[in-house]
Amino acid sequence: AQSVAQPEDQVNVAEGNPLTVKCTYSVSGNPYLFWYVQYPNRGLQFLLKYITGDNLVKGSYGFEAEFNKSQTSFHLKKPSALVSDSALYFCAVRDRRDDKIIFGKGTRLHILP
């Protein structure tokens, strides 16, 4: 069965510092991997996805994520955090043979001014 783990409920980072939000996954085949962001009172917004090819994926708002097959991880990163990046971030996985997306529990990111 597919699963996603986000080991940190909350991450605090000072503005201007690099940030990392961790995600590990479990899927039987080759995965599609995603990051979504949820701002208060707004719907989930797509940030980026890994389908195939280069392990480093670049997405919206300066975010990027690195697919590591041996560690089954897909950590979200940004070189320099902004206060406006404060939100709830969800990692998600889809088995290529299936249509369902399985989401992690989410990590709340606080960027401190």
Added chain:
Amino acid sequence: GAGVSQTPSNKVTEKGKYVELRCDPISGHTALYWYRQSLGQGPEFLIYFQGTGAADDSGLPNDRFFAVRPEGSVSTLKIQRTERGDSAVYLCASSLTSGVSYNEQFFGPGTRLTVL
């Protein structure tokens, strides 16, 4: 409006009542998904439509939950004999298609259901 819309935004009902939640996907999107998000959790898959048919309803928790998409566009999630445990935010998403070539899902703002 170019995005996915959901109505109502909030629904308060009493235990045992019947509710309907509506989703209007992005025009031209053939795939439509329903999720449920409980407090402090990520979205949980309920059902997926490709066109008018339910391609995968394995996430529906029990037979009180049912969803339709009769014309391949708007979808309605129906919950009978609501229980307090049904309280959650119900999210709808749509994408161009599913299958081999993946397209990302676009989410609506959700309907917050509260069962008293």
